[in-house]
Amino acid sequence: MTFTPDRKAGLDRLAEFAPRSGSAYASNRNYDDGVPEDGMLSNVSQLSPWLHAGLLSEREVILAALNEHGPGKAEKFIAEVFWRVYFKGYLEQRPSVWDAYKQGRDGALIAVENNSGLAKVYEEAVAGRTGIEAFDQWVRELVQTGYLHNHARMWFASVWIFTLKLDWQLGADFFLRHLMDGDAASNTLSWRWVAGLHTKGKNYAARASNIKRYTERRDGGPLSAEGLNEDPEPLSEETEHQRQKLDLPEAPPEDAFDAPFALLLHDEAASHVPLDLPKAPAAVIGAARPKARSTGEVGELAAKFATGAVENGAAEAASAFDCPALTWEAGANLKDLISEVGVERLAVPYLPTGWTRDALMPGIAPLAEAGSTITLLGDLDRLTWPHARAGFFRVKKEIPGILGELGLAPGD
Numbered sequence: 576m577t578f579t580p581d582r583k584a585g586l587d588r589l590a591e592f593a594p595r596s597g598s599a600y601a602s603n604r605n606y607d608d609g610v611p612e613d614g615m616l617s618n619v620s621q622l623s624p625w626l627h628a629g630l631l632s633e634r635e636v637i638l639a640a641l642n643e644h645g646p647g648k649a650e651k652f653i654a655e656v657f658w659r660v661y662f663k664g665y666l667e668q669r670p671s672v673w674d675a676y677k678q679g680r681d682g683a684l685i686a687v688e689n690n691s692g693l694a695k696v697y698e699e700a701v702a703g704r705t706g707i708e709a710f711d712q713w714v715r716e717l718v719q720t721g722y723l724h725n726h727a728r729m730w731f732a733s734v735w736i737f738t739l740k741l742d743w744q745l746g747a748d749f750f751l752r753h754l755m756d757g758d759a760a761s762n763t764l765s766w767r768w769v770a771g772l773h774t775k776g777k778n779y780a781a782r783a784s785n786i787k788r789y790t791e792r793r794d795g796g797p798l799s800a801e802g803l804n805e806d807p808e809p810l811s812e813e814t815e816h817q818r819q820k821l822d823l824p825e826a827p828p829e830d831a832f833d834a835p836f837a838l839l840l841h842d843e844a845a846s847h848v849p850l851d852l853p854k855a856p857a858a859v860i861g862a863a864r865p866k867a868r869s870t871g872e873v874g875e876l877a878a879k880f881a882t883g884a885v886e887n888g889a890a891e892a893a894s895a896f897d898c899p900a901l902t903w904e905a906g907a908n909l910k911d912l913i914s915e916v917g918v919e920r921l922a923v924p925y926l927p928t929g930w931t932r933d934a935l936m937p938g939i940a941p942l943a944e945a946g947s948t949i950t951l952l953g954d955l956d957r958l959t960w961p962h963a964r965a966g967f968f969r970v971k972k973e974i975p976g977i978l979g980e981l982g983l984a985p986g987d
């Protein structure tokens with residue numbers, strides 16, 4: 576598989592996949608076809624690494640599907656893209672879920688260190704030596720390719736939680752360390768969904784028969800999964816994660832860009848193109864922080880994709896705007912860095928709840944407090960997040976209206 580971390584590769588994959596984003600996607604998306612020797616999968620888009628890095632926007636991916644198939648046939652694919660936006664909006668309104676995840680992960684790691692029996696189960700799981708053929712295969716695929724099919728992620732998480740009986744936060748951490756698309760919102764909330772914590776009391780049980788059916792197209796035949804706990808009880812938790820009011824930044828007025836400014840590109844917004852700036856920046860600042868995903872070691876593929884995306888995005892922006900590109904290294908003073916290029920203001924693509932915000936916000940805060948930042952938030956997020964208050968259903972029913980407001984409605 577080739578996941579080149581630049582916008583061109585994302586656009587090429589989008590152009591190649593768009594013809595299959597209609598009814599073919601709806602009827603084939605659940606098959607986990609493994610790792611094809613001759614390149615990318617044909618039944619799902621594998622666009623998530625580019626979407627997570629902001630090299631492509633959800634808007635342009637949706638538009639490509641609509642242009643090929645219209646709203647009826649593209650409905651399923653578009654709904655899946657909205658799941659990503661929904662999860663981001665949900666976590667934004669319940670940031671305590673992210674904080675609790677990190678606390679739970681750290682506590683679970685200490686428990687592993689202090690309990691040799693638990694440590695053995697954990698080590699065997701992450702080494703792909705559980706003896707459950709399907710699970711062990713997905714571990715290898717995740718580590719070797721940096722990607723896993725959605726259905727495999729669901730089965731994997733279910734086996735991890737209910738059969739291996741490991742803490743869900745450790746599994747979520749393992750995913751974040753290796754997935755090129757590792758995303759604080761989609762990952763944390765999907766693991767919670769499988770566990771029965773997102774939709775309280777409704778968990779996801781992986782079944783050997785279902786795994787066999789949807790892996791049957793793999794080279795070498797279907798994967799077996801003996802000995803699964805197929806009738807598990809959902810997990811529960813004491814904490815009630817209260818919803819916070821969304822406090823989104825106003826769209827900046829055009830004169831906000833009159834004075835010279837630098838543009839920050841980061842792990843979740845690595846290309847200037849989707850940001851659609853009204854004026855050219857005087858400099859581009861690249862800040863990649865993949866190590867902030869975890870306290871453990873981040874996999875080479877995930878780290879390389881994130882770092883490459885920001886480096887390539889910064890180089891492309893510098894060439895498009897004919898301005899210098901600087902790198903903001905972890906620990907360096909951001910204000911000093913932008914004053915090197917003679918500017919005082921910084922345009923910051925919105926940092927949603929997650930590690931990118933955790934890693935960058937302390938350095939940005941002094942500029943923000945001095946009123947020297949301009950926050951950029953895309954219209955799709957701005958329109959969708961207010962509906963991401965509870966279940967996905969509320970967002971789903973708003974999709975036609977949101978597409979209409981974005982000028983993507985049928986007939987536009």
Ligand SMILES: Cc1cc2nc3c(=O)[nH]c(=O)nc-3n(C[C@H](O)[C@H](O)[C@H](O)COP(=O)(O)OP(=O)(O)OC[C@H]3O[C@@H](n4cnc5c(N)ncnc54)[C@H](O)[C@@H]3O)c2cc1C
Nearest residue numbers: 619620621622623655656658659725728757758761762765
């Ligand atoms: C336990 C678990 C962990 C996950 N962790 C992540 C993660 O860290 N990062 C991540 O981007 N996705 C995550 N997902 C969601 C989903 O599995 C991936 O987005 C999807 O598999 C990416 O592959 P694709 O691009 O081929 O998807 P496609 O099927 O081609 O879908 C197109 C796009 O829609 C979005 N999308 C599709 N399905 C989902 C979904 N269920 N939830 C959210 N967005 C979706 C993605 O942006 C994807 O690129 C997780 C799912 C589970 C069950």
